[in-house]
Amino acid sequence: MQCLCIKRPFPPIRCRLGCGELFAGGAHEILKCEEDRLEHEQEMCPRRMVRCHVKGCAATVRAMDRPRHRRLHMLRGGIALHCVPGAYEYKVAMGLRQLKVQLWGGGGASGHLKG
Structure with a gap:
């Protein structure tokens, strides 16, 4: 019993x-x-509160919202990601002296250089 x-x-x-x-x-x-x-x-838990790890940012966001918050930092820093093929316009500030452009996957080799 x-x-x-x-x-x-x-x-x-x-x-x-x-x-x-x-x-x-x-x-x-x-x-x-x-x-x-x-x-x-x-x-x-995806709903737990976590701190942002970006230097100078004291934001506390839900763990499930962290990727969106990181994208905001990237956009504010001038980084743009495009996952769909096409033509994109990117405006740069006056007086900009250098611009870095990185492209992946355009050759069909899954990002591996061959040659």
Whole structure:
């Protein structure tokens, strides 16, 4: 009887950040599920808050929004990425002395130089 009571399932523990992750198991695993939930919320949850690593930026954003935030830094720094073939116009500031253009994948060799 005691074995059955220990292993009975408990209601699943939900991520408190709202991502929908559930942590469930038997009553004998409730502490482990709680530890897993805490680890998830601190290290893996896409809704956890993280700091921007760009020097001089003190922004705190959700982990799932970090790529978009990084793109903003790239655009502000003058870096433009185009993933679709085509013609693009890029305006440069007056008095600019150097411009660096890098192209990948144009030759069909998957970015490897052959020759």
